[in-house]
Amino acid sequence: MKKVIVTGSNGLLGQSLLALLLDEKDAYEVVGFSRGKNRSGRDDFQYVSIDLTDKKKLIKELNEIKPDVIINTAAMTQVDQCEEKKDECHILNVEVVESLIEFSNDNDVHIIHLSTDFIFDGKKGYYKETDIPNPVSYYGLSKLKAEDKLINSGVDHTILRTILVYGKVFDMSRSNIVLWVKESLEAGNLINVVNDQYRMPTYVKTLSEACKLAIDKRKYGIYNISSTELLSVYDIAIQIAEAFNLNKGLISPIASKELNQRAQRPEKTGFDLNKTKKELGIELRKFKEDLQNFKQIIT
Template sequence: MKKIIVTGSNGLLGQSLLALLLEEKDKYEVVGFSRGKNRSGREDFRYVSMDLTNKNVLLRELNKENPDVIINTAAMTQVDQCEDKKEECDTLNVDLVKNLIKYSEEHKAHIIHLSTDFIFDGKKGCYKETDEPNPISYYGLSKLKAERELVNSSIDYTILRTILVFGKVYDMSRSNIVLWVKESLEKGKSINVVNDQYRMPTYVTTLAEACKAAIDKGKYGIYNVSSTELLTVYDIALQIAEKFNLNKELISPISSKELNQKAQRPEKTGFDLSKTKKDLGIELRKFKEDLQNFKQIIT
């Protein structure tokens, strides 16, 4: 039996991982580390409430638990906020990872860490794991710094890079692209959506499966995880409207320049997924298919 700690277990991916891993209680003992009360709606695992950025508390609790694997889902992901609060961003996105590495170097734990397409500048698109990063936002830079800490360490690590994660769990503190579009249109609200940024959204269930596959197959290194088709964010919104039978006329295309966000976004990301398909062996689908699976769960 493997003991697995999920940091950020209250988040979208954190709660999805709990649901997946706790299906096999004979294989995994799962412990959640997160801030505040346990928001997963489950009581069949150990939950430790803590400030993950407090190094002493984190190391003390890790030493108590002695995990085989740490899945680090905790991060500051609001891109514009990271631009404004660089120190806070680094504390959670970089320093936490350094502290997890410190523990793992002494105790031989496997770290699975989540990263992002925003480490790239978006000039090329369909990035391979080996392509040269060049972040254009502070968020992207912070995630790249964390990756480099892992790559330069002596531990067993798996970095899963992902894009626009969507899904729904028991108690959510934040929305995501699919819920935002769906809920806005259900209320009859008009929305502006960029038509000059290209992405491959990721269903949170797929991402959780990738984490589990990395554990079960003992796969280390860097992997890309997303859906399989490159779409503009505007096209993504149209597909959401279509799938949930909502009014597409409420969606207006807008350029990134017009949106005028604080942090720059990469124009075209998307991933080459061949290494992930080969090594992790999980099923990766078109966004439309992932949306259909998601719809079946929430309706």
Template sequence: MNKIIITGSNGLLGQALVNLLLKEKEKYQVFGFSRGINRSGREDFEYISIDITDEALLKEEVLKIKPDFIVNTAAMTNVDACENNKQECDTLNVGVVKTLTTISEEINAHIIHLSTDFIFDGKKGHYKETDTPNPISYYGLSKLKSEEVLTNSKIDFTILRTILVFGKVFDMSRSNIVFWVKLMLEQKKEITVVDDQFRMPTYVEDLALSCKISMDKKATGIFNISSNKLLSVYEIAQQIAEVFQLDKSYIKPTSTATLNQTAPRPAKTGFDLSKTNKILEFYPKSFKEDLLKFKETLP
């Protein structure tokens, strides 16, 4: 039986992964690390309330368990907040990875770490795992630094880069693009959405499955995980309206320049998924197919 620690187990991916692994309790012993109370709605795994930025405490708790795998889903992901609070961003996004890597060297644990399309500048799109990163925001830089901690280490690691994760779990602390668009259109509120940024959104269930596949295959290195078709954020919003049969006329296109966001965003990301197809034997679908699958799970 594999012992798995999931950091950020209260988050969207954290809860989805807890749910997935607990379907095979004979195979995985799951430990959730997160702040505050357990928000997963489940009591059938060991939950540890912890501030993972406390290095000594994190080390103590991990060494008690001696996990086979640590899946690090915890991160500061609000791009503008990272730009405004660089120290806090580095502490969670880089410092924690350094601590986990040091511990993993000691106990021979395999780290599965989540990264982002924001490590790229967005000039070309359809990025391969081997393309040269060039982050244009502090969030992107912090995630690149966290990748470098792992790539420069001697431990077994898997880095899963992902884009614009959406889905639903038991207790949502923050929204995501699908819920935001759906809610606004249901309330018949006009929304402005950029038509000059391009992304491949990721269904959280697919991302959780990719973490599990990485463990089961002991796959090491960097992999891209997202849906398989590049769309403008405006097109993404339109597809959400179509799937949920909501009025598209409330969606108004705008350009990035009008938003005055604190941190710059890459214009065009998206991934080449051929390595993921070949090595993980995982074949992501289109955003629309994922949306239809997601819709079935809603009450």
């Protein structure tokens, strides 16, 4: 049996991972680390309320639990907020990873770390795991720094890079692209959506499965996880409207420069997924197909 700590267990990916791993209690003993009370709606696992940036307490808890695997889903991910609060972003996105590495170096722990397409500048699209990063925002830079810490640490690690994660879990503290578009259109609201940024959205269940496969197959290194088709964010919104039979006429295309966002976004990301399909053996689908699976769950 593997003892697995999920940091950020109250988040979208964290709750999804809990559900997946707790379905196999003979294979995994699961511990959730997150701030505040347990928001997963489940009480059949050990939950630790913790501020991960409190290094002394974090190391103490890790020493008491002695995990085999740490899945680090915790991060500051709001791109503009990271630009405005660089110190906070660095502490959570980089220094917490340093603490996990410090513990893991001494205890033979496999770290599975979540990263992002925002480590790239978006000039190219369909990035391979081996392409050279060049972030255009502080958020992207912080995630790249965390990757570099892991790569140079000597610790057994898996880095899963992903894009625009969406889904729904028991207690949502934040929305995501699919829920925002769906709920806005259901309310009859007009929405502006950028048509000059291109992404490959990731269904949270697919990302959870990739984390589990990395544990089971002990796959180390960097893997890209997303849907399989590069779409403008405007086209993503249109596909959401079509999937839920909502009014596409409420969606207006807009250029990124018109939003006046504090942090720059990469224009075109997207991933080459060949390595992931071959080595993890995971089924990756078009966004439209994943949307239909998601629709069955929430309608």
